[in-house]
Amino acid sequence: MVNFSENISVRPRRSLLSVPAVNVRALEKIRELDCDGVILDLEDSVAPDMKGKARDNLERLFSDGLLARRETIIRINPLSTPEGKADVRLVLSCLPDAVLLPKVEQPADINDLADLLAEADAPGRLKVWAMIETPFGVLNAASIADAAHTPDARLAAFVIGLNDLRKETRVPSLPGRTYLVPWMMQVVLAARAYGLDVIDSVSNDFRDMAVFDAECEQGRAMGFDGKMLIHPAQIEPANRHFAPDEAAVAEAREIIAAFAKPESVELNVINMNGRMIERLHVGQAERLVAMADIIAQRKAKKT
Template structure:
């Protein structure tokens, strides 16, 4: 059988734990966590007079490189601030997998950082992620995502931030997030139109795992790739809910096997168990199988 997924590039982003860069104890525990990535926060969770200490903590952390295959993303302060400029210098020194920009509202916010990275010859693997967390950010999501299609833009993912969006729109925090869903779907649509990953917002009450699981289930159904987390207790349910469904993976493997048969190689539509399957379904099947295989390999390495 042809291995369709060999050339598919995917990366699990089911669980991205936000860790305050000022919290040394939390930073030391990163190597023990089963999350797909960590967002090392220099912004909201760090008090103004602790920003310098937080940067020092991250400099030491990256010297030890405790990430073990987890993605490492540094969330900086706005580049218009003194702290934001110092944060970006730290990013250039540490070279994480990505830099996460807060409150992105227009393409220029992406281009400004991408230009600075290019000027300093930062490696291409250093990507830019964007927090979409303001009314302008949501309204301009498509034009911001379009920045991914410009040379060296580096844009790889959106992270939706509902706490700031609620604050600026005065939408209350209600179960089900019903009044926020249209805006969330707008961000998902923009991300998908331009080939970006998109990460769901944090769930604030880490003690209410049932409510968190409901948000995970909803986010998965809405098309999000994973969720930003605030507590290690949220990692397992996020990994479970955003992992490829077993039945869907089995069907994807069957689709790939069917199209790999000699008699199907030149067909665009085949009959599989009484269902008409188009070749366009192969792309999604490849992605699903590749994702499942990567997750399985990660589990095998930890056992």
């Protein structure tokens, strides 16, 4: 069996646990958790007089090497603040996988951060993620996503923040997120148009797993790659809901095998089990298989 994960750049982002950088106990527990990634928060969850302490905690955390085997993202404070500038210095010291910029509203927000990273000769693997959580952020999602196509922009993912968006639009927190769905889909569409991953917002009541399950199912159906989490109890259901569907993976393997046959090499469309399948579906199939293989390999290492 061909291991397509070696040829396609994919990374599972089903579960991204947000951890306040000021909470030492929570930081120490990260290594025991099965989340795909961890968002180490220096912004909203850290009181103003604790920002320096939070940065010290992260510096020790990275130096101790406790974050292996999962994606690491540091959410910084706005660059317009002294805290944001200090956070960038910490990012350059720790070198996580990505830096998450809050309240992004225009391409210049991305480019300003990318310029700071470039001036510091940060490695290319250090990516930029954008929080889309304001009305201007949603309205400008496409132009912000277009920043990914400029040299050295580093933009890799959107994370939608519904709490701030609710606050600024005065849309109440209703079951089903009914009146937020059009804005969420606008962000998904912009991300997909420019090849970015896109992460669903947090579910605020971690004790209400029925609501969480419903949001995961909805987010998966809307096209999100995963969900931002606030509690370890949300990791397993997020991993389950956003994992590749077994039947879809089996069909993807069949599509790949069908187009690999000698008689199909020159064809752009084939008949597979009574269905017309186009060659453009091969890339999608390979990505799905690669994702499933990565997840399976990770599970195998734990057993």
